[in-house]
Amino acid sequence: MLEDYVVIDLEMTGLNPKTDAILEVAAVRVRAGKPEATFQALVKTERRLSDKITELTGITEEMTRHAPDAREVMAAYFEFIGEDVLVGHNVIFDYSFLKQWAVNHKITFERMAVDTLKLARRFLLPEQKKTLEDLCIYFEIPRENGHRALDDALETARLFECLQQQFFETAKEAFAPKLLQYKAKKQSPATEYQKNYLKSYAKYFHLALPQPLDAMTKSEASRLRDVWFVRYGRMPQ
Secondary structure, eight states, rough: OOEEEEEEEESSSSSTTOOEEEEEEEEEEETEEEEEEEEEOOOOOOOOOOOHHHHHHHOOOOHHHHSOHHHHHHHHHHHHTOOOEEEEHHHHHHHHHHHHHHHHHHHOOEEEEEEEEHHHHHSSOOTOSHHHHHHHHHHOOOOSSEEEEEEEHHHHHHHHHHHHHHTTTTTTTGGEEOOOOOOOOOOBBBOHHHHHHHHHHHHTTTOOOOGGGOOOHHHHHHHHHHHHHHHHHHOOO
16 A cells, blocks of 8 residues: 655646646645645746636636745655655646656656546546546545645545545556656747837737736747737737
8 A cells, every 4th residue: 555655736827738837736744644745835926817717716817926946845845755766646747847847947757646637537426527626526625725735635635535545455466656748848048039029019009918928938929920810910010
């Protein structure tokens, strides 16, 4: 039975690790099957947050603008995680954002993990919904602040222990940690030429930039330019 591990959970601006940003990180260090320490921090970003994200998480733009610097938070977060086996609910999703961050900042990050979502799909009936919220109801795990990273991490830790207690002895191999696989390519920041062009284009056509230029990657800047070309045409020379 896995007794020493770290449960992770993140909140993000969206679903794509290549284009969306991390808003909040949390982790629970478990030793001998019991939570020993926790980590939680908001991550500074100047990106605009959709109403849906704010409604879902309770995280506002003001909160992220006044949060600690992203590099500082992520350095501390990776240190807290250490070399532990990771546990998460749909853990590859959270891992993909961590991996993309690591690659962008030239950090080596490879981890073994166990996924509570995969375990629930294996052991529970198909008609049982497998969201973290629904599984907390199923296993009678108290849930107060859904979609905040630390609360979700603590609930996932309890969920994992419930799954181990009920199913480990009959299917030990299902709980064996596996190497997470996610390919991430380093993203370069938008060039000064790209940023200046988008700024001029937005001014000419009276458009609002969807996010601060300094937060854009080269690929994001190129995509935005192409979308604008289709919608509004090219800017006169």
